[in-house]
Amino acid sequence: MQKEMIVNKIPAKTWYRLNMNDATVLWDQDNTYSLSQESIETKENETKEVVITVEDDSSSSEHSYSSKNITITAGKASKITAYVMMKAHQNMAINLTLNTEEDATIKLVEVQLADSDAVIVNTIKGTCSDQSSIEVVHFFMGRGQIFSDSQIDLLGKKSRAAFDVGYIGNSPVAGKAGAKGDSIDINILINHIGKKTESDINVNGALKDGATKTFRGTIDFKTGSSYSVGNEQETVILLGEDVINKTIPIILCAEENVVGNHGGSIGELDDDLLFYFESRGIGREEAENIMARASIERVLRLVDNESVREEITNKLEEIL
């Protein structure tokens, strides 16, 4: 039986009428099929790259809910680059745990390629030791309802977290009765606990007709996180008439010697840019597609693996 599951909670509530304090997912926990667990580790000074494809059974009604846990632990001064390709045909939950030891780096690239009726719940919990970093690159390009809930605790001195997110919220599937536009719900929380820690959150995307997106981003400077810096930036291009864009960029600060910034812009392509495109023979629709593509390609530059790049590029061709 489906039950309500609360996800994407923000650490400081605001007015309830805005419906932005959290999100509710309908999930059948009793009938959730457990996919194989993964654990990836590196030894001291080791460098490793892995590609994990997570795909559920599209034909089985018994397996309409699945979950997978992935744990990634980077040993001292090591580096792991992990690519997680989420190919969900039905409802899928993927839970990632990331831990870095001193001077280590985890780079996680997640590519969401779900079918139109899928519900995806993606959680990331991470901790960083001294001088280590966690870099997360997210592509939300599939269909359905996406709930992405991430928390990184910067425990160690000079540790760092970076999120680069690119998304396209698509229109409802043409000709499908009752179809809805995509719904993308992103929550990112970075806790600055250690001294001289750094965080960067960059979220870029485009919303087509009927698509919905919520972005909750929090930089939390805890007492003791002196000389830390956190930046948060969001750009949303609105390409459809019935879009809903919700944004709540939060900075919480209990420390004097820190710097926190957030900035963002939400809207359609401005007239100057459209004029520039038109002066080069490019019409409005094509210009909008170019800018939507740019929001993904900006993040694509951070992907080194050729086969993963190709898969993202192919998906981009398919949806634009």
Next chain:
Amino acid sequence: MSEKTYVEDIDRSVYDIKDAEIDNYRIEEGLTPDIVEKISEEKNDPDWMREFRLHSLDVYNKSIMPDWGPSIEGLDMDHIATYVRPNTKMQGSWEDVPKDIKETFERLGIPEAERKSLAGVGAQYDSELVYHNVRADVEAQGVVYTDMESALNGPYADMVKEHFMKLVPPTDHKFAALHGAVWSGGSFVYVPKGVHVSIPLQSYFRLNAKGAGQFEHTLIIVDEGADLHFIEGCSAPKYNVANLHAGCVELYVKKNAKLRYSTIENWSKNMYNLNTKRAIVEEGGTIEWVSGSFGSHVGYLYPSSILVGRGAKMEFTGVTFAGEGQNLDTGAKVVHAAPETTSYMNTRSISKSGGISTFRSSVEVRKNAHKSKAAVSCQSLMLDSQSRSDTIPAMDIRCRDVAVGHEAKIGSISDDAVFYLMSRGMSEEEARALIVSGFADNVSKELPLEYAIEMNNLIRLEMVGSIG
């Protein structure tokens, strides 16, 4: 050894002088239907208002306490007297106001400000107005500026009934319901079509009584093409028990009209300031909020604007100073509900000595708000690590052809800025003092000169010590 830059608390001595409560009428503490009926009887309410109060009390009892903001656990309504009437009627001359009350307002500079720079003044002491006057030339223009009770029972009774708590209904939140049940005092202003009131009107609210609440209602209607600047000031002496302020401000800005609403809030640090302010703006109209929040133990204050007419505009300029023992949750709300509407929020907050300041806002752009623009800018300054500063701006955008921007910055005093000023010949101490006082100039430059000076006096940020 270097000494940390010290920023002086706001000097409150002038505000903390208490008057003895002599021959006041003070209703018993608590909140019951009997108490609400007694207030209604005392105020000679028309029947509809009596019923409205009892309905509001019912809504209050059914509403939940907000749990998303600062704690209000220290507020016990069973120990708040919701109505305290001073032993005087409302006067039209300061000479007729009882000596102790008159001296209080003189210390606060109200009669002097009236002589120099105001078109009219209303002065409320506890639950009732003790003085109200408007300049004859302004009155001759057809401007109505009176106390709410006179408006409710006078020639403008129908206008009051049509607008009273229609913008902020008792169902809005628990303390709007409380206000509906026990409101008393406040001002009614009507500016007729095309009339420009060239100098401001001011209402000043003084809560002297210990353990009491003040619930004044301000209702302003600026008719088509008219223009008004209204200033609101408030203060109270400090007690060791909780006091409560749950006022309500409703502003109607008609087609092509303009209203600037300025507030210098300086309640004492035992005050729970749970105030509600809202404006509705028609086609081509403008609402400008200028807000300085310096006092209160706990504050919830978010002036909101509903832009319902094409081309309506809203601007909010605010500064919040949270010192020791203060938790001030301030900001603004705007709803773009018509095409080509614009809004701009520009705020500063300063936290020191354990004070907590939170900037909270919402920008809602509805589906029909084509070609609208909104911008939010908030900056916060942390002066020590015992304090807190949070920013929680929310945006809900449902229209494609709009432009919405937001930016926020939290930080401490910039060493680069200090270095730059020192390279121009200032001492480090002077440089830091200049940066801190200049941080709040977004509000002071929007106020009339006399009030800007008062605000700067209020802040009085003094820097001492050698800085290593």
